[in-house]
Amino acid sequence: MSKRTIFRNPSVLSPHYVPKDLPFRDHQINQIVSVLSPALRSQKPRNIILYGKTGTGKTCCMKRIMEDFENSTKGSGDTKALIQYVNCRIYNSRYRILQKILKNYCPEADKSGFGLPFFYEKLLELVSDGKQMIIVLDEIDMIKDLDELVYTLTRSNDELSYGGVSIVGISNKLSFKDTLDPRSKSSLYETEMVFPPxxxxxxxxxxxxxxxxxxxxxxxxxxxxxxxxxxxxxxxxxxxxxxxxxxxxxxxxxxxxxxxxxxxxxxxxxxxxxxxxxxxxxVTLPEMHQLTLYSIASLAVKGSKYSRLSLENNSEQNGYSAPCYLFSGEAYEEYERVCNKVGKRARSLRWYKEYLSELEVLGLIATKPSGKGIRGQTTLIQIGQNAKDIQTVLDSVLFLKVN
Ligand SMILES: Nc1ncnc2c1ncn2[C@@H]1O[C@H](COP(=O)(O)OP(=O)(O)OP(=O)(O)O)[C@@H](O)[C@H]1O
Ligand SMILES: [Mg+2]
CATH class of the missing domain: 1.10.8.60 (Helicase, Ruva Protein; domain 3)
Incomplete structure (x- = not known):
């Protein structure tokens, strides 16, 4: 207990801590506050999308704003503005999101068995006396039926004479906007705010x-x-x-x-x-990708008898120590063997190539064409990290399930 440590307050260094001051984000925070502040005067705010790469402060700025917002409405008796945060990585469908929001106001919503119309009616009831509900959808791109959710929330505004529902969407996916149906896009992107790196x-x-x-x-x-x-x-x-x-x-x-x-x-x-x-x-890869990666890692570790291609001789001339490459053919055979071992059906070569290219995008492997002369034209695969480490991680994920 009395161990000496240089940490004074470790929670301050945790990624979930929301600092009081967020330097370099005054502009974003002020803009968001000015978009949302009409809610405090019982007017419907515009919807807004916060967009920026990972770790650019989107979530913590929004949490800071929410805390300040809640403090400013606290004690004011009959507050007209409600703000709800939803992590859509966990609540990833229209149903679960509506349920999550409503159970804070009507505990019976937490029970299972209610249909969507129940939640919809409850939402209308909640705001119909003139309240403004702001729903913050963090990692909005994770919602499976986002178009439907946007439609439901937009429709609720059409039905309400008093009160309203607004959305703050947060995303770090560049391509997210293009996946939306044009109606939800124009509805969500009433305001857009970029968080630069x-x-x-x-x-x-x-x-x-x-x-x-x-x-x-x-x-x-x-x-x-x-x-x-x-x-x-x-x-x-x-x-x-x-x-x-x-x-x-x-x-x-x-x-x-x-x-x-x-x-x-x-x-x-x-x-x-x-x-x-x-x-x-x-650990979070889909299973077939894990099996593909596992087979590549284990081949790289044990090497293959005849077709492992070491470019070391060539590389000496180039002055760098080249890593070990594998032929895609033998890697596929190994993949089939590994699938067999864990009792999974190996997918076709076409799918396998798909997995390879997705692993390459994640930087876990690199591939290149062999060029002429080596067993005709084939693809060479190289593992991006220490193969032994990858094998150890995957051993626990894939084989513990089996044993
Ligand atoms: N301006 C800032 N001042 C102090 N800390 C910051 C600032 N911006 C970000 N951070 C810190 O960096 C970490 C990541 O920020 P945050 O979670 O807000 O990123 P994000 O943009 O939501 O990323 P992602 O898209 O991956 O969810 C947090 O611990 C946060 O406290
Ligand atoms: Mg975030």
Whole structure:
């Protein structure tokens, strides 16, 4: 219990913590507040979409606004504005979203067996005395029947003489807009707000402010923060990644019983965070992708007797140490074997190629054509990360289920 630690308040460094101040987001916050504030005067706000890459502060800005909003309506007696946050990764259908929102106001909505019309009527009832309901749909692109949900919510406004329902949608998917039906698109995109990635200087300031609160005084070298910021901006400008990096660096320094986080800790943290992120990606892949990746990893680990292609001889001439490539044919055979082992039906080669290209998009593998001369024309596959690590992660996911 009395162990010394350089963490002063670890929860401040958690990705779920919502800081009081959100530097570099004043513009976005002010714009969103000005769009939503009519609700406080019983007028219907416009719908709004917040869009930006991962870790650009969309969720935390919205949570900050909600907290301030709730504080400003607290104690004012009969409040006319209601605001509800829904994480659509968890509540991913029209039914579940309406149920989630309504059960906060009428507990019986939590029971199963109610149809959609019940929720719809309850929603109308709730706002019909002139209330404005703002529904925040975070990760809105995860909703399976979004067009239907938008239709339902829009229709409720047509039926109401007083009160109304507005939507704040949040997404980090570039292609999301194109997947919508034109009617929902024009309804949702009444206002659009972009969250740009942070620059290295911005990340540096965000990190130093969080570190001041999260770590003991004087325990983080400023050069370590600068390095973490530089690495982050090289990668993506994702503040969540930057926080993970400094948090992990803190764990490393703590583990080694040092009282200062240095550049070296940030470098080691970078490797570990990468491994963690890869693990997260792999664990959440669909099963056929996992089987495909597993077969590639295990071939790379054990190598194959005759067709493993090592380009080391060539690479000596090029002056770099080339990784090991596999033929797609033998990888497919291995995939069939692995499927067999876990009692799954292997999909056709056409599907297999689909899995390969999706794994490549995620950066888990790389492929290239073999060029002429090596067993005719074929595709060469190379695993992007340490094959042994990938195999170990997947071993626990795929085979524990079987055993
Ligand atoms: N301007 C900022 N100041 C301080 N911390 C920030 C700022 N922007 C983001 N963060 C922190 O970065 C982390 C990620 O932010 P957030 O969850 O809001 O990202 P997001 O845009 O919602 O990403 P995603 O699209 O992946 O959901 C959080 O821990 C948040 O507190
Ligand atoms: Mg988010």
């Amino acid at each position: 942070y620059t290295a200087e911005q990340i540096q300031r965000i990190l130093s402010e969080r570190s001041k609160e999260g770590f003991a005084p004087e325990s983080v070298d400023s050069s370590a923060i600068n390095l973490a910021a530089a690495i982050t901006s090289q990668e993506t400008g994702d503040a969540r990644y930057a926080l993970k990096l400094i948090n992990k660096a803190g764990e490393i320094a703590d583990f080694e019983k040092r009282n200062k986080i240095t550049d070296r800790d940030v470098e080691s943290a970078r490797k570990r965070v990468e491994i963690d992120l890869t693990k997260e990606t792999i």
